Amino acid sequence: MSRRDGRSVPDSSVPDGRGPGGGGGAAAVTRHTVLALAAFAMLFPLLWALSGSFKPGTDVYSSSPFPLPGTLENYRYALREFPIGRLLLNTFVTAIGVTALHLVAGVLAAWSFVRFAHRGQGVLLAAVTVALVVPPQTLIIPHFLMITEVGLRDTFVGLVVPQLSHCALAVLLLREHTRSIPPTLIAAASLDGASPFETLRHIVLPLLRPALGAVGIVVFITTWNEYLWPSLAAPSPEHTTIQMGLQLFETSEGPEHGPMLAAAMLATVPVIVAYLLASRRIADAFLQAGLR
Amino acid sequence: MTTLEAGASTFEARGHATKRAPAAVVRARLTPWAYQAPLLIALVVWVYGPLVFTAVLSVLDWDLTSPDKTFVGVDNYRQLVEEPEFPRALARTGLYVLALLPFATVLPMALAIMLWKRPGKASDRYRSLLFMPVVLAPVATAVTWRFILDPLGGVVNSTFGAVGLPEQDWLGNPDTAIWAISLITASRFVALNILLYGAALAALDRRAFDAARVDGATEWEITRHLVVPQLVGTTALLAFLCAVFAGQWTFTNIAVLTQGGPANSTDNVYYRLYAYAFTFFEAGTGAAAAVLIVVVLTALFGLSTLVRRRRVTS
Numbered sequence: 338m339s340r341r342d343g344r345s346v347p348d349s350s351v352p353d354g355r356g357p358g359g360g361g362g363a364a365a366v367t368r369h370t371v372l373a374l375a376a377f378a379m380l381f382p383l384l385w386a387l388s389g390s391f392k393p394g395t396d397v398y399s400s401s402p403f404p405l406p407g408t409l410e411n412y413r414y415a416l417r418e419f420p421i422g423r424l425l426l427n428t429f430v431t432a433i434g435v436t437a438l439h440l441v442a443g444v445l446a447a448w449s450f451v452r453f454a455h456r457g458q459g460v461l462l463a464a465v466t467v468a469l470v471v472p473p474q475t476l477i478i479p480h481f482l483m484i485t486e487v488g489l490r491d492t493f494v495g496l497v498v499p500q501l502s503h504c505a506l507a508v509l510l511l512r513e514h515t516r517s518i519p520p521t522l523i524a525a526a527s528l529d530g531a532s533p534f535e536t537l538r539h540i541v542l543p544l545l546r547p548a549l550g551a552v553g554i555v556v557f558i559t560t561w562n563e564y565l566w567p568s569l570a571a572p573s574p575e576h577t578t579i580q581m582g583l584q585l586f587e588t589s590e591g592p593e594h595g596p597m598l599a600a601a602m603l604a605t606v607p608v609i610v611a612y613l614l615a616s617r618r619i620a621d622a623f624l625q626a627g628l629r
Numbered sequence: 630m631t632t633l634e635a636g637a638s639t640f641e642a643r644g645h646a647t648k649r650a651p652a653a654v655v656r657a658r659l660t661p662w663a664y665q666a667p668l669l670i671a672l673v674v675w676v677y678g679p680l681v682f683t684a685v686l687s688v689l690d691w692d693l694t695s696p697d698k699t700f701v702g703v704d705n706y707r708q709l710v711e712e713p714e715f716p717r718a719l720a721r722t723g724l725y726v727l728a729l730l731p732f733a734t735v736l737p738m739a740l741a742i743m744l745w746k747r748p749g750k751a752s753d754r755y756r757s758l759l760f761m762p763v764v765l766a767p768v769a770t771a772v773t774w775r776f777i778l779d780p781l782g783g784v785v786n787s788t789f790g791a792v793g794l795p796e797q798d799w800l801g802n803p804d805t806a807i808w809a810i811s812l813i814t815a816s817r818f819v820a821l822n823i824l825l826y827g828a829a830l831a832a833l834d835r836r837a838f839d840a841a842r843v844d845g846a847t848e849w850e851i852t853r854h855l856v857v858p859q860l861v862g863t864t865a866l867l868a869f870l871c872a873v874f875a876g877q878w879t880f881t882n883i884a885v886l887t888q889g890g891p892a893n894s895t896d897n898v899y900y901r902l903y904a905y906a907f908t909f910f911e912a913g914t915g916a917a918a919a920v921l922i923v924v925v926l927t928a929l930f931g932l933s934t935l936v937r938r939r940r941v942t943s
Contacts, residue, residue, distance in 0.1 A: 364848075368743055368747070369751075371740075371743065372740070372743060372744070372755045372759075373755075375740055375759060375819075376755060376758040376759055378816075379758075379759060379761070379762050379816040379819060379820060380758065380761060380762070381777075382770050382773040382774055382777065383761070383765060383770070383773070385773060385776075385777055385784065386769070386773040386776075389776065397776075397782075398779075398781075398782030398783075398787075400784050400787050400788065400791075438667075441667060442667035442668045442671055443668075445664045445665070445666075445667055445668070446664065446665050446667070446668035448664055449661045449662075449664035449665045452661075453660065453661035453664075455658070455661040455662070458661075461665065461668075461669070464672055464677070465668070465672065467927075468672055468676045468677075470873070470926060470927075470930055471676060471680070471923065471926075472876075472877050472899065472922065472923075472926065473877075474877065474880060474899040474902055474903060474919075474922075475680075475683065475902065475919035475922050475923055476675070476676065476679045476680070476683075476919075477903070477906070478683060478686065478902075478906045478912060478915050478916055478919065479678075479679035479680075479682040479683050479686070479916075480675070480679060481693075481906075481907075482682075482693070482912075483679070483682075498675075499675055501671040501674075501675050502671065502675035502676050502679075504668065504671050505672075505676075508668055533660065533664075558764050561766065562764075562765075562766040562767055562768070564767065564768045564881050564884070564885070565880070565881070565884065565903075568884075569907065579766075580766060580767075580768040580769070581768075583768050583769060583772050584768075584772075584885070586772070592775075592776075592779075594776050594779075594782075597772055597776070598773065598776065601766075601769040601772055601773055602769075604766050604768070604769045605765055605766055605769045608764050608765065608766060609761070609764070609765075611764075612757075612761065612764045616757040616760070617757075619764065620756070620757070620760050620824055624824050624825065624828055
């Protein structure tokens with residue numbers, strides 16, 4: 338949980354690519370077998386859903402690992418019979434909204450923590466840290482009552498704004514990054530007569546850009562995957578998210594597994610794409626998040 | 630560092646200068662809070678306010694919608710302690726922690742050490758694959774598992790049937806459901822903790838191990854006697870985090886797959902809280918459960934901070 342740990346990142350840039358000891362063929366085979374099996378076991382649901390989503394009709398129950406001949410029927414059916422497109426759009430808008438709120442609150446607070454040594458800062462920092470460990474499930478009752486009371490149930494605002502309750506993580510991560518900016522840079526701007534806001538805008542923000550990207554992606558993915566709050570705050574298909582939508586396939590006529598797997602893939606693909614684009618940075622951001 | 634100090638004293642000089650004009654002093658005092666305002670509002674309105682609200686709700690008898698709320702004192706708490714559901718849910722939360730503990734410690738440690746022993750492109754690829762369960766949507770994964778474990782057409786049962794093992798209604802049988810939910814949640818712990826062990830390993834000095842190797846130590850001896858002992862602190866931390874997060878991370882799988890059933894066999898304290906409030910519409914009882922959870926967690930975190938401080942000072 339210490340700050341220094343948070344900086345250390347899995348080191349793969351060690352020039353010695355061969356690594357220590359052993360090197361024997363048998364050992365390498367064992368190692369690759371174990372690691373490949375572990376990866377397969379952990380990603381099995383994803384692979385099985387991917388394969389199943391292309392199997393036509395009742396073939397979805399076949400144990401064959403490959404969907405041959407494959408079909409897009411499940412995807413077409415899911416998109417035609419269920420408002421999947423709408424739900425994906427809702428989820429995207431919600432995730433962007435929550436991410437924007439987190440980043441704005443996070444950057445402003447982080448800058449205040451680093452730039453001003455004001456009274457009450459210690460208490461506020463403690464309050465942020467404690468907020469980090471409050472389980473989201475314990476806040477749903479008051480959140481639900483609050484948005485219902487002000488008539489925001491089943492609206493985007495009601496869905497997005499209460500998710501600011503998880504902003505502690507973004508604040509603390511951005512504070513760490515802001516602290517690592519050389520103080521001389523900030524002091525120099527100050528000497529040149531820049532106001533704190535100008536310093537933030539022209540010196541700090543450009544330097545924070547990679548951190549904002551990483552923290553933003555983490556918040557985006559977390560919000561995209563959120564299930565409990567959308568199920569309470571925005572139950573109707575006009576406003577709810579794709580995670581809720583995956584429940585639609587448990588229809589009264591029994592589960593429609595093929596289209597459900599197709600929808601699950603559609604719900605997963607954006608996150609996988611985001612992950613593959615920046616897997617290292619996402620892993621680093623989660624690493625810092627996890628060590629807190 | 631002299632420039633740094635100069636910078637700091639410049640801040641102070643400016644602070645003193647503003648003291649001459651009272652309006653400017655007020656402004657200087659308020660500026661930091663203006664920046665903190667969004668955070669402050671978020672914390673007050675969406676975290677601490679709701680916690681107080683929860684505490685108030687916990688002494689009321691209320692169905693979430695009707696206008697009548699009755700003050701019932703500690704009755705909701707008494708109900709939680711005296712009726713069997715909540716203590717059982719608490720015990721099951723402990724069972725989830727125990728079931729998930731190996732997936733939070735031993736397994737990711739072994740995999741992280743394998744990856745660390747041979748840095749390179751292949752290890753990097755494995756690393757990104759093994760991390761993926763953390764970013765996958767829990768609901769998408771859960772509904773896929775429902776399909777995989779389907780008692781009639783699921784691949785697990787058809788495989789079991791083909792090799793002559795007994796087929797099961799994995800999520801519908803009270804004896805197997807809690808283990809199924811644990812196993813479904815496990816990949817998230819393994820994935821995240823491989824990364825965290827990897828960070829701890831990256832901080833170790835490889836030269837010490839090379840020296841042992843030159844002295845004729847086998848790879849197994851090095852791992853067992855030199856590497857693992859240095860991961861004790863990380864393991865303690867990850868075991869603690871497992872104790873805290875096992876209940877929260879199983880929640881989505883319980884909500885999607887079993888709704889606490891069959892026969893309450895997969896219930897945990899978080900699902901119980903949710904069920905009190907949103908299935909049985911007993912807002913007060915749910916709020917009392919939330920208060921108990923927050924109190925226990927605060928005590929756990931306080932304890933862990935104390936332990937860590939004592940380890941640092943002694």
